[in-house]
Amino acid sequence: MRMFERRLTSPWRRSAVAALAGALPVLTFPAPSLWWFAYVALVPWLLLVRSAPTGRRAAYDGWCGGFGYLVAVHHWLLPSLHVFIFLIGALLGLLWMPWGWLVRRYLGGTPSPGRCAVALLVLPSGWLLVELVRSWQGLGGPWGILGAGQWQVAPALRLASVGGVWLLSFLVVAVNVAAAVLIAVRGARMPAVATVVATAAATTAAWAWAPRPQIDGRTRIAVVQPGVVAGRDSAELRFDREERLTRRLVGQDVDLVVWGESSVGYDLAGRPDLSRRIAALSRATGADVLVNVDARRSDRPGIYKSSVLIGPNGPTGDRYDKMRLVPFGEYIPARSVLGWATSVGKAAGEDRRRGTEQVVMNVGHGLRIGPLICFETAFPDMSRHLAEDGADVLLGQSSTSTFQHSWAPEQHASLAALRAAETGRPMVHATLTGVSAVYGPGGQRLGPWLGTGADTARVYDVPLAHGTTLYVRYGDWPVHTALLVLAALCAGEGVRALRTRRGGPEPLVPPARTAHGSPARPGH
The missing domain is CATH 3.60.110.10 (Carbon-nitrogen hydrolase)
Incomplete structure (x- = not known):
């Protein structure tokens, strides 16, 4: 691992590797449909981001990985959008910058078991927020949501009836974070194992107790x-x-x-x-x-x-x-500015009109x-x-x-x-x-x-x-839960920063000494 990190001292090389790592989850979607790969597909990206020397570099790694992810899952748009697919990937990839910073914040260095336990909740929540924002129709919609790769797995479909595709994404990211912790953080394997066990238990519970269509x-x-x-x-x-x-x-x-x-x-x-x-x-x-x-x-x-x-x-x-119309395919956002797209790709020559209900x-x-x-x-x-x-x-x-x-x-x-x-x-x-x-x-x-x-x-x-399924009854509750987790995180960080600012630097107190004049050791 350390040898690999030394080889990524070049920012351009590191960015290219991050983009490739971010693209790996595309193999979980049809046509390859390697659904099982979803549970480790993010691990190379996570390990790369946690090794970033600074929080700024981790954010860049998140951006490059997000770019790779979006271009990979939308690669079939290349004949229609041409250069626009890379521009869209670069713009929407920015959404993963805070997620990259969070990965380094909680998994970088030698994290404690407690910090890893928090990461197993915070990082899937951060990923869900990214998916929520980019799922807005004007930004391209929820195509390529990570949990959608589980469409043919019966237990996953049962979980979808409980919390929709959002719950699947949350659990897939949580398992990936647990796998990264197992690989890279020796002293914090217990939270990782607990997460895998909890995911299996949640799947079993949904299979056994969630209402079934009659x-x-x-x-x-x-x-x-x-x-x-x-x-x-x-x-x-x-x-x-x-x-x-x-x-x-x-x-x-x-x-x-x-x-x-x-x-x-x-x-x-x-x-x-x-x-x-x-x-x-x-x-x-x-x-x-x-x-x-x-x-x-x-x-x-x-x-x-x-x-x-x-x-x-x-x-x-x-x-x-x-x-809900397809951006560029059925209408051009800000046509007065981007109307020239019709001369580059197969963009809509005239905007379609929208229904109302x-x-x-x-x-x-x-x-x-x-x-x-x-x-x-x-x-x-x-x-x-x-x-x-x-x-x-x-x-x-x-x-x-x-x-x-x-x-x-x-x-x-x-x-x-x-x-x-x-x-x-x-x-x-x-x-x-x-x-x-x-x-x-x-x-x-x-x-x-x-x-x-x-x-x-x-x-x-x-x-x-x-x-009525639980998802129909309660809606996007995994997303709401993720937002609460992130809000609590921001509140906690704010309180911690405020306490540090009010307390000022700790006073320099000379170490206590023994009767012989030597510094006291713990226990004296």
Whole structure:
């Protein structure tokens, strides 16, 4: 370890190593999906930061690691954003600077067991605060939250029903800190072992005692995935293919048919012929059809992305307009300043308009659905609110065709497992070009994924469950707890600094001496 630290005397070399160390957690997300690696993925970064010679250098190590983390988990955006991905990584990486300082503050040098015990609470709380801030929609949203890498682990999904993906992130960071303490701090291994044991106990307790979704019904939902459609009239060609695939569902006793994001490229009010064709499909299949319109509306100015429900008699009147838009992809923040981005990457030429409220739709057969559009499936609070409003099934309509040959489709599909587990509601993730997926109320995968090479219509037998998970009931309590921990930390540091300032320097008292004139030893 000391030899390694000596080799990192160059600031540039150290920064590069920090960026590489920060990028390691990307291997826990799809496509690699090395979920087990999450519990040690932060250890190299932690060990590097704790060895920083100063608090300032530790903050820089945090910044560089955060840059590496963000660029790695968003690397598939490179063809669209070009240089912007590095600029965004550098700006948002600044959020990890205080976290880097905290790592050195509590793990640097030869920390006492008490300081290590505090670190096992403070450092995961600091990480959660970083994730909370960067999860704001205007900063890119909660894509790549560390705990999301546990989407396929049954015990982790049970924990998600208790505290959402935030609780998973907290525990993953805590285990990483414990591993770093076990490796680097010989005299403080007891708190580290206790943390690992406590994490195992918490997982076991959640598995045994957390409320489980009680299956109380079933529904049959069909996903229509048309695949890649190219050509000058791609919107018309895609609609024709979706229509043809939907007709294959006739006689299969489905309750709902779901098309992906931007499955209809025209305003239905201006193209009543398309509404009539979809209504005919509804009559033929005996099911309502949920389409997604990406077009300029005739009843109000601007372009909207909207989930529209169409029944046998045409549009039912249920419509949801996308509320949270993708920065640069669907709008450009501060367009008057950053509008030149359209000439560099595939940024939005015109800003989409936002919806104002979430909607729960009533489908035939007594089914209530809560639609989300693409980017929105990454936000735990949106699916939680739909569950609170009475949705029986969560529906995500998405399109990742721009990133067809990257890790993005698999990463996006995996998020639906977490939303299902958090809310205790099944979730359907329907896309244009894959990956489409369906998950049960506990986050378990139902049937195979529809990969990026598939163009098909598939029916899923979806179990329904009701009741309220602890996450739906209490919300983002792990984040609130982390904020309290950090507030208590700041208050304690403030009181300590105030006492030091009031007390002044300690007086220089000469050591006591024995009768023979020699300094007294302890015990004399």
